[in-house]
Amino acid sequence: MFPWSVPSKAAAPGAIYQSIKQSFLTVQIRTATKKTAGSKTHMKDSAGRRLGPKKQDGELVSIGQILMRQRGTKFYPGENVGIGRDHTLFALEPGYVRYYLDPFHPKRKFIGIALHRNIRLPLPHWEPRVRRFGYVEITDKFDSDREEGRMRRKEHKLFPHIEIALKKRQEARLEKKQKLGSQLTTFEEFFAESQEFIDIASSRLVKIDGFLRGGKSITEARFYATYNFRYDLQLLLKKMSITETQFDLRLTQYLTVASKVDEVVTFDSHFRLCKQLSSTQKEELAKSNLSKIQELVRNRTVMTRDTRNKVETLIDSPAFDISTQIRLRRKYLKPVVCESKAVSSTKDAVIVRRWNDKSRRIETISRARDAFAPS
Structure with missing residues (x-):
């Protein structure tokens, strides 16, 4: 007979279950995202969910350590603190835990991480945040291993890509x-x-x-x-x-x-x-280029590729800023000439179908190939 056995007359299913449970001392700990079915008769007194603060004010923590487990957001993430899908607060930087109130959010309680022991939170609202930069290369093996241990998993995975991107930027600058x-x-x-x-x-x-x-x-x-x-x-x-x-x-x-x-x-x-040009030299060069452009496009029904290239060269000059260049291109280098200047009746033409608002019908127009800007 097993040590948890009871006489057959008093053997009730519930008593046997409780004796087996106490003998093995096994208790299932549910995670915060475990989805289970409800029951009317079983598990009325379930195990606690291990909620509450895990680190006290002033404690030294490293990256990823849990600060608070809670149901709903009772405490909000402050400086250098992240929040998970189950409202768990965790440290984003190594430092000292601070429980504090923020005058800009008077109804919220915050948990933050101070990067140094003498820093109190909240910091002045309109001043820059205190941040830890990693711009100095760590040559000591012990310190570098400790710093790698503080890195998040996402940073570990991105580190090779960051090094490659940094190398490419340095090569591009050189x-x-x-x-x-x-x-x-x-x-x-x-x-x-x-x-x-x-x-x-x-x-x-x-x-x-x-x-x-x-x-x-x-x-x-x-x-x-x-x-x-x-x-x-x-x-x-x-x-x-x-x-x-x-x-x-x-x-x-x-x-x-x-x-x-x-x-x-x-x-x-x-x-x-x-x-480098002075303001007077820029004005003179701009006037000269404009007069040359007007002379090139004057009395031209269509514009050849050679003419377009000459006009483009005159527009693309240090005398004009970017907005002036855009305006000149829209004025002199139109992609399609207006219909009054380039309608063709020959077979070697481009057929264009467009809607006429007055007649309320689609019209077919024969356009000369020169009416379109050469590609």
Whole structure:
């Protein structure tokens, strides 16, 4: 007879089940997303769901550690804290747990992670967030292994792709720098300059090109390129990587190169390197190009490929900004000539069907092939 057996007269199914359960001491722990069927007679007193806070205020946690399990969002995620589908709060950064209230959300309780022991939450609302950047390469094996342990699984999977993308960007910048350096040597003002001068100038032009593509004006781009170079030098001086003499020497050399380059070259509306023009020179060049365009298109029923190329070359000039170029192309380089100028009655024509609002019917029109812009 088994140790949990009872006399046959008193053997009830419920008593046998309870004795077996107590003998083996096995309790099933359900997860938060387990979907089970309900019952009217069984499991009225189920096991607790292990809810509540898992970390107290001031505790040091690492990435991914659970801070709070809850039914519904009683506590909301604050600084450096994420929330799961079952309202579980977890740490996104290694740091110290903080339970706090936010005056901008007076009815909510927050749990956040302070990156340093002396930081209290919430931080001032209108100031920048305190963030942990990973821009410094970790050379120590112990520290690098510890930092990898803090990384999330998603970051681990994306890390090789990030390295490949970073390498491609660096190669693209280097290629652009070499291209701009070779273009600089075509300007007669830089024929006698040294290779060091060309390297500094091309590095500056790469920075300016990036700011222009980001929406800055040429004046703003030049200002921020100089500002960033000066700021990087100040950081090197603060880290004692360079001396004050080296700081002054490098800054003076850079400012000298920048002033000469800015006087000679600039970028056009398509981010191509071109000669710097004064406002008077731009106006004169714009008037000259407009008169040439009007002379080319005057009294022309249709426009040949050669004429279109000449007009396109005149429009694509540093004298015009991008909006002016678009307006001139719409005016002089129309894809289809108006019907009053290019209707054909020959067999070698293009048949166009279009709707006529007045007659309320579809009309068939024979258009000359020259009426359409050559592809």
